[in-house]
Amino acid sequence: MQHAAEKQPLGGSDAGAVQAFASTLRGKLIDPSDDGYESARKVYNAMIDRRPRLIAKVADVADVISCVNFGREQNLRIAIRGGGHNAGGLGVCDDGLVIDLSSINYVYVDPAKKTVRCGGGTTWAAVDHATHPFGLAVPSGIISTTGVGGLTLGGGMGHLTRQCGLTIDNLLSVEMVLADGRVVTASAGEHADLFWAVRGGGGNFGVVTSFLFKAHPIHTVYGGPMFWALEETAEMMRWYRKFITTAPNTITGFFALLTVPAGPPFPEALHNQKVCGIVWCYTGPLKQAEKVFRPIRAFKTPILDFVGPIPFPALQGMFDQVFPTGLQWYWKADFVRELSDEAIALHILHGSKMPTWQSTMHLYPINGAAAKVKNSATPWGYRDAVWAQVMVGVDPDPANKEKLITWARDYFNALHPYSAGGAYVNFMMEEGDDRIRATYGKNYARLAKIKKRYDPKNLFRVNQNIKPAAK
Known part of the structure; x- marks a missing residue:
């Protein structure tokens, strides 16, 4: 049965309505007849x-209000596009209205309060650029071209998760446009139920036009990648699973299976070699860093060691050129509580078959500070997990699409029995209602009730969708 809001969108006879809508916008409205349409519809994942x-390339909050009202009144499917990636391509839709926030791109740092406010279309590169001169950083991901909005609303994990918690643990408030066109601020003291929901519930509840974050005194860290030969993966994984579960919160490192890029700064002898690695980030005193890393280096000498003092924005942007926009991506993910010997053997089996040099597997530690928050405190329901695991097939050539998908699915299916059940929503493609429910677990019912209150007709459904509660 077709949802009422999934009727065929505006046709040629409705040109007057579109023209009237366009006249309300300060930004630009693009349709398939415009020269810029093809580039405007493209997203990070090709x-x-x-x-x-x-x-609608909106210019401000007033534009967003016009878009939401127009989409609701015309029964149009609405997709919300921030400034960055979105693994599943959920920032765009067929036959509907895309609200593109990329022009709402600003950052304001208050060094006295240690807070950062930024627009809904901002990227983390812009945040890092603005905060670094003040010796501050906001916990985010590992690629600076990622959008603030999508990463935050899905939870947000990366180099500072063990030190400072998830991005949502550092979110103080949001300004957002609701399905009925109202603009509200959600925080611990205002629309608290909505504030709870947006901290991990994705774009289900409205269009977030600004974020206010708590920042941390982080400037230069001790970090970067260490690689070991692929044949040493089992030994390194066994060492890593013990180390990262007992290490102080000042150090984090995500484990990876990858192929060494064929170019500088990597030694030519390692080009195109499949390896295992850990990308480190230590935020403790720099004068103690060498001592902290001495036992790490002593356990097994890496074949490549690029770890040292580095400005935090440089670490954040280290992999941007490896993963430019316009590549083919296919993602599969799970939360993981234990890394058993059986799971390690499967990682080696499938990781050694990476189909392209940009394909990879990452295990992101989400313990430490992030684990001190209760599962019910935010929609992120896996605070007891140790890692967020993701395997991605990546390549620029569309001809390799099926090869990427098959490898990622086979890898995922082999490891899924060893998982905690759900997955990080920002690492999910469109995988169906059961998978979404598994990801939110006991928090799903509460999310569905809040969805009913703020978006009862499910206007915002181009996402990892939480359906409004029936009652």
Whole structure:
């Protein structure tokens, strides 16, 4: 049965309505007849190929209000696009209206209060650039071209998770446009139920036009990648699973299976070699860093060691050029509580078959500070997990699409029995309602009730969708 809000969108006879809508915007409204349409509809993941009816490159909050009202009144499917990635391509839709927030891009740092406010279309590169001169940082991901909005609303994990918690643990408030066109601020003291929901519930509850974060005194860290030969993966994984579960919160490192890029700064002898690695980030006193890393280096000498003092924004942007926009991506993910010997053997079996040099597997530690928060405190329901695991097939050539998908699915299916059940929503493609429910677990019912209150007709459903509660 077709949802009422999934009727065929505006046709040629509705040109007057579109023209009237366009006149309300300070930003630009793009349709398939415009020269810029093809570039405007493209997203970070080139495996996603969707053709929206309209793309609104909004200039401000007033534009967002107009878009939401127009989409609701015209029964249009609405997709919300921030400033960055979105693994599943959920920032664009077929036949509907895309609200593109990329022009709402600003950062304001209050060094006295140690807070950062930024627009809904901002990238983390912009945040890092603005905060670094003040010796501050906001916990985010590991690639600086990622958008603030998508990463935050899904939870947010990266180099500072063990030190400072998830991004949502450092979110103080949001300004957002609701399905009925109202603008509200959600925080611990205002619309507290909505504030709870957006800290991990994705874009289900409205269009977030600004974020206010708590920042931390972080400037230069001790970090970077260490690589070991692929044949040493089992030994390194066994060492790593013990180390990262007992290490102080000032140090984090995500484990990876990857292929060494064929170019500088990597030694030519390692080019295109499949390896295992750990990308480190230590935020303790720099004068103690060498001592902290001495036993790490002593356990097994890496074949490549690029770890040392580095400005935090440089660490954040270290992999941007490896993963530019426009690649084919296919993601599969799980939360993991234990890394058993059986699981390690499967990682080696499938990781050694990475189909392209950009394909990879990461195990992100989400213990430490992030684990001190209760599962019910935010929608992120896996605070007791130790890692967020992801395997991604990546390549620029569309001809390799099926090869990427098959490898990632086979890898995922082999490891899924050893997982905690759900997955990080920002690492999920469109995988169905059961998978979404598994990801939110006991928090799903509460999310569904809040969804009913703020978006009862499920206007915002181009996402990892939480359906409004029936009662």
